Amino acid sequence: MTTEDVTDRVSNKKDSDENLEDIKINQPKDTEKVKIYSTIAFIVVVVGIGFPVWWKTTEVYRVSLPNSQIMSLDHTTISIKSTVFVWGENSEVSVKDLQKKTFPYFWSLNFISIPSSVNAGSVTELVELIEKRGLLKSGDFLVIKWPQKFDNNVEFSDKRYAVVKTTASSDAIFDILNSHVLKSKQMESALENSHSITSRDTSISTKYEIVLTVLIQSPQTHKINFDPRKVAKEYITPFLSKFSTLTNATVKSQWKYQSRIDFTTKKIPDESKIKRHYSVEEHILPNIITSIESKIGSGISNHPVVNLVIYVPPCTQSPLYIYQNGAKAENSFVASSFGGILIYNPEEEQCIQQLETNEPIDVDVSLELVSKAFLRQLVELMNLREYFLVPGTNTLNLNKVEDESWQFDCLLRRNTLVYLSTTIQTLQSLVRLLDGISYIVINDDVGQSIIEANANVRKSERLLKNGHLKEAFEYAKKAYLASEHAFFDYTLLAQLYFPDEQKYAIYIPLFLPVLVPVLSSIKTLKKHFFK
Amino acid sequence: MGILTDPSLSSNDGGIVKVLAQHKKKICFLLYIASLGWFCCLGMSDFNHSAYLSENALSPGLVYTEITRDSEKLAQQYHTEFLHERENHKGTPIPWILAKMKQIGLETHTHNYTLNYPFGGGKVFTGTNIYGILRAPRIGSTEGIVYSAPFRPKDSLEADISASIPILLAFAESARRKNYWAKDFIFLVTDNEQLGIQAWLEAYHLGGLQNDQGILNSGSLPARAGALQAALNLEIQGMELDYINVKVEGLNGGLPNLDYFNLVQRITAKERISAGYKQTAGKMKYTTHSTKIEDNLKHILSMILTQANCVPTGNHGLFHQYRIEALTLQGIKAKSSHQRAGVLSVLKSIEGISRSLNNLLEKFHQSFFFYILVHNDRFISIGDYMPCAILFVAVFFIKSFLMWHDLNKKVDKWNDDIYDKKCEGEVLEIHYMQSIVAFACAIGLGLSLNFVCKNGAVSEFFAVKFGFTTENTVAIVILCFVLVGLIFPFLFKFDELELKVLQIGSQIFVGCVLLTVSLLNFSLGFLLGIFLTPLGIFNEVGQNKVMKYLNSLYIILCHPVLVIYYFAVAITEQNFDNLAFKDFIEKVFMAFSNIATYGVVDNLIYGNWMFSITTLALFPAWILYFSANLRDWALSGSSRKVKVE
């Protein structure tokens, strides 16, 4: 190769440079068009198809809830309808007076005076007559101003009526109604959802267990003739069956031997045959409960447990009495979340014999005494005292509490109100939680429960407004159970789900590199189409 | 922009690249100086960190040691017995050690291995390791710690470490009586220096899985103790010690976790023993802050030089390939009568280390695996020293990219008339074919050198036919290949273009090699980098004569075989004074062949990379540079010609 070749090359190079440029610019138009259209297709797929698919598939599954409806529920708008009939002399006047009186805001009371044309010889006949007319329904009450004399100011029946003196004033009748029959105070506290009533309260929990325990520390010296099963079957279960609409309870019984129970007792010499007795101070009682509790297996059930314990102390520690303020008190006490304990001392002579001869003794436990004590404790624990107390007396009449009694109506009303107010609060709290944390999954079960609870609350309120107490109670109970089920559902835990920020943090690094060429190509596209 | 519409990255009109390409040499030289400067800065105390324990579980020194003087007396007793046994027995006193271990109550086993010497013409060596397992009392045997002591026969050239095994046994006896060990302890006595431990480790991890026809036939172990978490190697020289030298470097530049080293420092400080890395009698344990940069750099260089030859400094080095943290405690005998540390202190230190290791629930993972020790309590982490090596690598890559850029421009200009034919890549490639062939041949040469050296058949052939020893065979083979390498450039005729492409290829090749080597063994990579980078910077086709002269000289001086000769000369000089010239040359040749043979044997038995790197990477690289340079001379003789087909 000579230099001339080289210079030739150089001169030719200039022309071909231009050719080069031409070639470069005049690149076949088809390839450019192909490039543009493929870019457009890419953008369409990414933005039009990919993005919506991603959005849909990463959505959190949430059943839609009637949020506004739930938040508009208000316990102050609940009103209870009840009709009070008055029969007797000047019943119209009484009715007019009563209508002027102010009852608490949640009552919507109707006062109707029964004409004197409806007459009968005795109170019971009269009530029969009235009932035949289909008047006294669940939740209603009848005040009879009976002309004949009787001792107290008012005599309450076991059904839905009370008899007062003809001369009873309207104020007196108002008092009877407000404090005893309608029990406005309790109703108000139930409605306000006072802090002391919770789902574990034995009076409103829907299921609980009663465990009867016979606790014997030294079975080798005491042979107890007692069958707790009889107590359960003959006394406690029939009593509880009266409340089967309200709540379900199962009764169990057990014997516990040789459990050491530690508490300090004081020996007090006295004039009895055995010459001394032992005392346990009132403030020691919680210790007894603590030491008993771990031994009797009270932790087995998920439902609230009421323990009724009968403790037979050994002869070295009996007779054992509880002392309150320096004086002997009853041998039975309760603690609200535990149950009740009854201390049953064996006979003194038997103990004297046992201590001398060291032979085992037979202890006969009186069934009636124990049962009555247990029933008393149970009533106290279930907060039912005022419902069974015959007003003006010191008697708890547990016999004839039937479905068709005003006391039962009270209980139904109270429980309905508690269920309603608790449900409303639960639902509103749940809605606030689910709104606040938007990434919690609301699965079908929870969603269904919430919707059902909301519907049942409204139904129950309506029924209550129209005076159908029993049905209102049923729906309120359903609503309550549904709302509890929804609130304590195990899937409603924020820790189980990814917050939205994390979702973006994961997907942005995946999609950004895909989007960058898209965004940068838009300029070229624009240039191409809008030249 | 608009990547979707125009995906081609190269644009010949990029402004910055053009400017850079004009100053490639300067830029690369700057990078080289920057790397060296950074290295020097590492000596400043701002750039190195003070040592700290990252793993909270270790809690060194929190617990009282429970070893008493009884163990010390027992160690003395064992020592006298051991010396007696060593006098009477040839080789490892296996029955005595087995008996002692059984007496202590360990689960004892022996491990036999054979070495089929690759060049020996069927020579077979055997060895035995003995080990006893102390099972942890209350936990399943899922993890283990190894305490090893090598057995050195009396006539060994290395220092006498007769006190290691007695101390090991005394510690085992004391540990056996305790109930708080959470890991199994393996007390191991090896022989044949590093061969024994290599065989034992292979048998532990691969026993029964590999075929038995290899060079090292390690068999299988009858009993194991779970995953090994850590290992401690003892090389105690006597019953009275001056100080302890802690050796950390392992095979191929591996190091134990820094936490382990710091743990040993803390424990030995608590027991008042002077211990440290490259400890000397007068050296202080801890530094004060006013240390001079020169001192620091000296220490750094000493560690780098030790680590660079890929040879482990003790038995502990073979553990690192299985990621078991290990180091060696080398107890130096007290020369003066003033005893600094007795056996009890050593036993207590070992116990303290064991208690801390016992606390571990996970393998060492918190602290650094790559570091350089400046002092016993100061170190440089990988994040700080790696830029030195990376800058070297960057030189190669940047230079080759800029050369390629230059090349492309020129090529395009020269090939415009061909462009019309619309076959864009094809015609160009034909020009590069020769370079690619040359490149492949160079690598092939390296591969064959590697293969031939390791092949037993070749050495047998030579031994049978000419009666050469193994070392001589290896040396002869290497020299043959060197000759081939010298002839290599004359087999190809390159023109300027191909030469440039060849150079770019070799730059990239050397860059990749340097990158890999420095990631695996920073010291070796750094040292290689210091000497290879000028080659990369200043080698170019078409320079002025002076530069070409310097380049050629440098290349010739850098030949790998010549480098080995320098070492051989240095070693011979050191060991033998006042020799006649002929004897000197003979001794140098012998040293050279020994070095080469050991390199090959280490590669075959232990997996030492030095030989592989030299034959597979450095040798082809040298050939390529040499060819390019020689051909450059040839081309500059004639005028610049362009081959157009």
Place this chain on the structure above:
Amino acid sequence: MEFSCKFLAIFLAITILTVTRTLGNSNVPQKFVDRIQKSNHTNNWAVLVDASRFWFNYRHVANVLSIYRSVKRLGIPDSQIILMLADDMACNPRNSRPAQVFNNANQHLNVYGDDVEVDYRGYDVTVENFVRLLTGRTVNGTARSKKLLTDAGSNVLIYLTGHGGDGFLKFQDSEEITSQELADAIEQMWEKKRYNELFFMVDTCQAASLYEKFTSPNILAVASSLVGEDSLSHHVDPSIGVYMIDRYTYYALEFLEKVQVNSQKTMGEFLKVCPKRVCISTVGVRKDLFNRDPDKVLITDFFGGVRPTKILSDPIDIEFTPEKTFEEVNINIPLEGAKPSYNFPSQFASELFD
């Protein structure tokens, strides 16, 4: 005159502002809060959590077990204590005194006796389980002993220990609970009336950050250190080789050991139990959510198991006629005369081989 008028006006304005602000802020009707001024709790619960594992965190387990002992001694029954231990120190193979956990190098009081009931152990101690426990949203089938069955009359003691940081507590070295999650869980507890009053004790580093986000009423909180400070451990037992107990818990225990069941000591005294010169970190207290004055609250309100009892002493007649539905079943079968017969097979069943 003018000045005092102005002052009065400003004072009134500020009072009105603060009152309206507080009224506006709380979403709880004022009635709720007022009625709980007097202590009317009916039972006590305790949730004691050790959130860290590994042998060198021995002191956290010792912390929790010591508080467990005190709480149990003062009367809270096991069925009302939820004890969560993330690791088993007593049976750890590194424990040179197996089956024993000590909280003091000198006294050698074994806090891991034979009546320790651990409800959540090992890897069960997770953030999820803890939040489930507090909110009541446990998985179907959870054992009763693993649930917090509190009601509106329960005073709950929550004690947390482990490693913590600014705004979080580390569980098991792998996850964390943030102070926001804790506050949310307790808010859920309040919404469902699952506590009467809550006493929140934390012994970790930067512990005060954990109670910063609380908004529910009736909470008294104490933390062993403020944000930015580390809680320190007390001492090492060199024979075991680990730190035994943390400083704050050590001094708290010293105080609790002197408390008996009928003690009149107050929470105010308990809050001051670790001054800076012994604890080195500053103890943080949060009282603004608590309605009563801590100086007038008994310590047994939270640490003891005082249950109000009522003796049924008033004279009451019960009229009740039982239903005689129960038949007498003769349970005692006389055994005389019925001697059981025993049949022994032969020692070697040779008949099989004949």
